[in-house]
Amino acid sequence: HVQPILDQSEVYSGCYARVSLNFYAFNTNGNKGVACGLGNIQKIKDGPRLGGRTTANDDFVSEDADDDFLS
Template sequence: MSNTAKRTIPTKVITGVVRLSYANVWEPKSINGGTEKYSVSLLIPKSDTKTLSAINEAVNAAIEEGKGKFGGKIPNKAALKLPLRDGDIDRPEDEAYANSYFINANSITAPQIVDKNINPILDRSEIYSGVYARVSINFYAFNSNGNKGIACGLGNIQKIRDGEPLGGRTNASDDFATDVDDDFLS
């Protein structure tokens, strides 16, 4: 990320390579009867200190910008719901989250989805839970129903490379790739 982009929008981050989980980026979906949104969980390797540092700076900028929503002053960070979570602590049963932090990002507007050369990806099978991508995200303050914190808005997605699908998804070519299936007609 260039320093000029950081100065103009201090709450925006372009991640390094992250893994997409719970990728709901083609059609908006309602969670518990709420507003329909596009959403994805970004798995950020703990080794990606550059992305993690940029996220922490953007979260701090969002807290500063959100003072008005917090009654004119910055609350103690411990009193805020923050978006960056530790996969080893919050999802210990899910090996995809091991050695990673994660952020849930969502938007009411569809993300633009592009390949490495920034050409639009139209084939929905190209983006799935498990794919590796760079993602633009934006942090903002919220204060609703007694909950105060920083949320993460989903921007655009750039596919970097395929990954092992998460959630047990398999390819038809793998499922049906057998030389001879003697049992087929029995």
């Protein structure tokens, strides 16, 4: 099912996808190398987010929220 991705949050580090890449060599002002350009993305399925990001809810809400941590 080829459908456009309209919401940018649908593509994230950790989702499974097929991508088209364009590799090219460059030689600019004495800088030489190989670079890669990202073309199209076809999302296959969701996966766990990479990078260790958590939500504020996960970090700060606990079952003992009424406890005073200073006492």
